[in-house]
Amino acid sequence: MKEVVSVVLLVLLVSVSDANETKPNTENFLQCLHNRTRSVNPIAESLYTHNNTTFVSSYVSYTKNKRYSNPKDTKLIAIVAAKHESHVQSTVVCAKSNGIQIRIRSGGHDYEGLSYISSVPFVILDMHDIRSITIDVSKKQAWVDAGATLGELYTKISKASKTLAFAGGVCPTLAAGGHISGGGYGNLIRKYGISVDHVVDARIVDVNGNILTGATLGDDLLWAIRGGGGASFGVILSWKVNLVDVPQTVTVFKVNKTLEQGVTDVLYKWQLVSSKVPQELFLRAMPKVANATVSGKKTIAVFFYAQFLGSAKKLMAIMNKNLPELGLKSEDCYEMSWINTTMFWMDYPVGTSTSHLLDRPSDPPRAFFKSKSDYVKKPIPKEGMEKIWKTMLNFNKMYIEWNAYGGVMDKIPANATAFPHRKGNLFKIQYYALWTDANATDNNLGLMREIYHEMEPYVSSNPREAFLNYRDIDVGSNPSGKTNLEEAKIYGSKYFLGNFKRLMEVKAKYDPVNFFRFEQSIPPVRAM
Incomplete structure (x- = not known):
C-alpha cells in the first residue's frame, strides 16, 4: 500500500508530465492557420514570420524590457497579431495540434518577458489589435477588449461621463488583458479595491478553441482569472467590468x-x-x-x-x-477632474493634454x-x-x-x-x-x-508574498517545456497564498493537458 501511495504522490506532486506531447511542426501549424481562416477572416495580414520585413518592428513595439528583447530568437516561429476572435481560436487549435507553445501578449508590460520568450518552439499571440471598448453609462458598466489600453479605457469613460471611473492602474499603456487578470492595482484601491473586484464577466478562448462567456464561462473559471492570471487558463478576449463613482473634483x-x-x-x-x-x-x-x-x-x-x-x-x-x-x-x-489626474500620475506637468493617454509604443x-x-x-x-x-x-x-x-x-x-x-x-x-x-x-x-x-x-514571511503583475522569476520558475509541481508550489504560494490549490483544481478542469503553460504558469492537479 505504501508503494501505491508513493506512486500517487509522485505523480501528483513531483511533476506534470505534460500529456499528449506532439513534436513541433512549423509548416503544418502555418498551413493550419491559413486553412482555418481562409473563408471568413484571412489571417495573412496578421501573421508575421522571420521572413516579413516588418517582423522585427512588430516584435519590439510591444517589448518593454530590453533584457528580454530578442527578435532573432530562432525558437520564435511567428507572431500572430490577431485582428479577430477567430484568429485567436485558430492559433490555439493549430498550436495545440502541432506541439507548439503560445505566449500571450497584450500590452507588453511584462517584467520578465514571459509573454514573448521561450526555450522551446513557440508563437506569440499578440492581442494589441483586439481593442474595442463599449461603455454603458446607465448600467455603470463597460466591455473592454484585452488589447485595449487603460489610457484608451479611461478616455472612453471620461467622454461618456465625468463622474465615472475604473479602478485600474496608473500607467496608460497597460493593456486590459494582463493587467486585470493579474489583479489590477491602482490609486482607487482604498476606496474601491482592485480591478478584479469589479469584473462581472469575461470572454475567453479555452484550450479547445471555444469561446466561453456568461453561463458557459463558469463561476470557478471566472474566479480563477480574476487575479490568477489569464494565460494559465486560456486567452482573455475581453472583460465586462463595473465602473465606480468619482466626484467632479x-x-x-x-x-x-x-x-x-x-x-x-x-x-x-x-x-x-x-x-x-x-x-x-x-x-x-x-x-x-x-x-x-x-x-x-x-x-x-x-x-x-x-x-x-x-x-x-x-x-x-x-x-x-x-x-x-x-x-x-x-x-x-x-x-482637477479624475481624467486629468491620470496625467499627474504619469509625471506630466499639470494641465497637460489627456490626448497622451492614447499614445501607443512603436x-x-x-x-x-x-x-x-x-x-x-x-x-x-x-x-x-x-x-x-x-x-x-x-x-x-x-x-x-x-x-x-x-x-x-x-x-x-x-x-x-x-x-x-x-x-x-x-x-x-x-x-x-x-x-x-x-x-x-x-x-x-x-x-x-x-x-x-x-x-x-x-516584510511578510512564510511565505514571503509577491504580486503577480510584478513578475519576478527569482521567486521560482519552471522550464518552458516542463512543469514541476514542487517548483510551481514555490512561486504559487507566494503569488496566490491559500488560493493556489483551488487554482490548480480549476486548471485541471479547463486545461487538463496543461497546454497553456509557461515558466510561472499554474499546473493542473492530475486526477487519478
Whole structure:
C-alpha cells in the first residue's frame, strides 16, 4: 500500500508530465492557420514570420524590457497579431495540434518577458489589435477588449461621463488583458479595491478553441482569472467590468523630502497613518536615489504622491491631522477632474493634454530593468530604513514604491477572487532598478538581490508574498517545456497564498493537458 501511495504522490506532486506531447511542426501549424481562416477572416495580414520585413518592428513595439528583447530568437516561429476572435481560436487549435507553445501578449508590460520568450518552439499571440471598448453609462458598466489600453479605457469613460471611473492602474499603456487578470492595482484601491473586484464577466478562448462567456464561462473559471492570471487558463478576449463613482473634483499633490531634511522620520510616520486615513485618500511614498546638494554626491529623496476624492480644503485638513510632519501647503495641492489626474500620475506637468493617454509604443525598448515586490504588515523601524538607504545608494537609478493599503481591502476576503493579498497589509512594495548599459546588468541584478535580502526581516514571511503583475522569476520558475509541481508550489504560494490549490483544481478542469503553460504558469492537479 505504501508503494501505491508513493506512486500517487509522485505523480501528483513531483511533476506534470505534460500529456499528449506532439513534436513541433512549423509548416503544418502555418498551413493550419491559413486553412482555418481562409473563408471568413484571412489571417495573412496578421501573421508575421522571420521572413516579413516588418517582423522585427512588430516584435519590439510591444517589448518593454530590453533584457528580454530578442527578435532573432530562432525558437520564435511567428507572431500572430490577431485582428479577430477567430484568429485567436485558430492559433490555439493549430498550436495545440502541432506541439507548439503560445505566449500571450497584450500590452507588453511584462517584467520578465514571459509573454514573448521561450526555450522551446513557440508563437506569440499578440492581442494589441483586439481593442474595442463599449461603455454603458446607465448600467455603470463597460466591455473592454484585452488589447485595449487603460489610457484608451479611461478616455472612453471620461467622454461618456465625468463622474465615472475604473479602478485600474496608473500607467496608460497597460493593456486590459494582463493587467486585470493579474489583479489590477491602482490609486482607487482604498476606496474601491482592485480591478478584479469589479469584473462581472469575461470572454475567453479555452484550450479547445471555444469561446466561453456568461453561463458557459463558469463561476470557478471566472474566479480563477480574476487575479490568477489569464494565460494559465486560456486567452482573455475581453472583460465586462463595473465602473465606480468619482466626484467632479479630485485633488492631487506631489512633494518630496530628502535624508538631509529628516525624511526618515516622516516616512516612519507615513507607515503608521497611510492605511488608516479616510479611504478616499491614497498616499504613495517613493524613496528614490537622487542627486544631493553637494556636487557629485547622491542622497535618498522620498516623493509623496496623493490622490483624494474630494476638495483640496478637505485634503489639507486630513493631512494636517494625520501627517503634519510632511509640511504640506495648500499651494502643493491641485484640484482637477479624475481624467486629468491620470496625467499627474504619469509625471506630466499639470494641465497637460489627456490626448497622451492614447499614445501607443512603436520604438524598441530603450532600457533594461528589474523589479521585485513585497508586502509589509508591520512598520519598518527607522534603523531598518537606514540600512535600506545605504544599499539603495549603490544604484545609479533605483526607486521603491510604497503603496498604501487599508480601506476596503481590509474588508474583502482573501478568497473572494484568486488575488489573495488583502487584509493585514500596511502597504505593498515595488522595487525597480533601471539601466541603459548592457554591461551593467549583472551589477544591477546583484544589487537587487542584495536589497531584497536586506528587506527580509521587515516584510511578510512564510511565505514571503509577491504580486503577480510584478513578475519576478527569482521567486521560482519552471522550464518552458516542463512543469514541476514542487517548483510551481514555490512561486504559487507566494503569488496566490491559500488560493493556489483551488487554482490548480480549476486548471485541471479547463486545461487538463496543461497546454497553456509557461515558466510561472499554474499546473493542473492530475486526477487519478
